[in-house]
Amino acid sequence: DADVTQTPRNRITKTGKRIMLECSQTKGHDRMYWYRQDPGLGLRLIYYSFDVKDINKGEISDGYSVSRQAQAKFSLSLESAIPNQTALYFCATSDSSGGRANTGELFFGEGSRLTVL
Amino acid sequence: GEDVEQSLFLSVREGDSSVINCTYTDSSSTYLYWYKQEPGAGLQLLTYIFSNMDMKQDQRLTVLLNKKDKHLSLRIADTQTGDSAIYFCAHDRGSTLGRLYFGRGTQLTVWP
Numbered sequence: 001d002a003d004v005t006q007t008p009r010n011r012i013t014k015t016g017k018r019i020m021l022e023c024s025q026t027k028g029h030d031r032m033y034w035y036r037q038d039p040g041l042g043l044r045l046i047y048y049s050f051d052v053k054d055i056n057k058g059e060i061s062d063g064y065s066v067s068r069q070a071q072a073k074f075s076l077s078l079e080s081a082i083p084n085q086t087a088l089y090f091c092a093t094s095d096s097s098g099g100r101a102n103t104g105e106l107f108f109g110e111g112s113r114l115t116v117l
Numbered sequence: 118g119e120d121v122e123q124s125l126f127l128s129v130r131e132g133d134s135s136v137i138n139c140t141y142t143d144s145s146s147t148y149l150y151w152y153k154q155e156p157g158a159g160l161q162l163l164t165y166i167f168s169n170m171d172m173k174q175d176q177r178l179t180v181l182l183n184k185k186d187k188h189l190s191l192r193i194a195d196t197q198t199g200d201s202a203i204y205f206c207a208h209d210r211g212s213t214l215g216r217l218y219f220g221r222g223t224q225l226t227v228w229p
Contacts, residue, residue: 004159033216040125042205042221043160090159104148104209106217108159 003027004109006091012115019078021112023091030096032074033106034058034066037088046089049074050096081116088113121220123206128226135193137223139206144187146208150217151180151191154203163204164191193225201227 004025013019023032034046045058047066055066063085065077078085092106121141129135141149147168152160166173166180166189173180179192189208193200206220 035219040221042121043219045216048216092159103165104217105150105162105165106152106160108161110157110159 004091004093004107006089006109006112008112009110010113012117013081014117015082017081017116019081019114021076021089021091021114023074023076023109025072025091025093025107027093027095027107028071029093029107030071031094032068033092033094034064034074034076035090035092036060037090037111043090046076078114081114083116086114086116120210120218121206121208123204123220123223125221126224126226128228129196131196131198131227131229133196135191135196135200135225135227137191137193137204137206137225139189139191139220141187141189141206141208141220143208143210143218144184145211147211148209149180149182149189150205150207151178151189152205152207152219154205154222156202160205196225196227198227198229201225 007022030051033048035043037043044060046064049055049068052068067075089112091109094106123139148165150165151163153163154160164178166182177194181190203222203224205222207217
């Protein structure tokens with residue numbers, strides 16, 4: 001089983017609908033992230049959470065909200081989807097513990113492809 | 118302008134060396150990274166370099182860091198068709214571990 005699991009993997013929806021993308025992890029990491037990938041634009045950070053009570057906006061948070069239901073679960077919501085939110089969404093985790101072994105590596109899920117018509 | 122810049126495409130013949138280049142604007146990074154994304158998959162860390170290093174070698178991979186010019190490169194020796202993927206340069210801007218800033222990615226195509 002994957003360490004970082006995203007559901008759904010693919011979703012097609014219509015403009016104005018509410019959509020939730022879910023992410024769960026078994027890595028025991030405290031930090032979780034949502035990134036958006038658009039062709040030719042790389043990855044842009046939407047929201048991140050350093051623990052259950054900590055939520056932070058990233059570069060492109062407008063039109064999105066998140067919920068950190070537990071250390072292992074971080075969901076992304078689009079309250080009213082619009083076509084320019086069509087993209088590939090990635091959840092990622094990282095470990096905050098210090099020490100020489102921690103290089104800040106992000107561990108990614110396999111992505112959720114969202115199409116808004 | 119972009120914080121991290123990469124060329125979007127690179128094509129090489131199997132067996133040749135590939136060099137993917139990246140420039141960045143923020144000199145405060147602690148770590149700089151190369152991530153690989155294969156078709157239909159998430160990103161995976163390929164290699165990284167600590168900011169006080171100039172070079173790091175890991176089997177077929179060589180990472181060069183020129184801090185003065187803010188230039189990072191990834192060389193893949195003896196490139197194989199299985200190396201075809203998108204390669205992302207990323208750095209942390211000296212921020213808390215885990216928050217990374219990515220380039221647009223370089224699509225590497227390896228021809229047999």
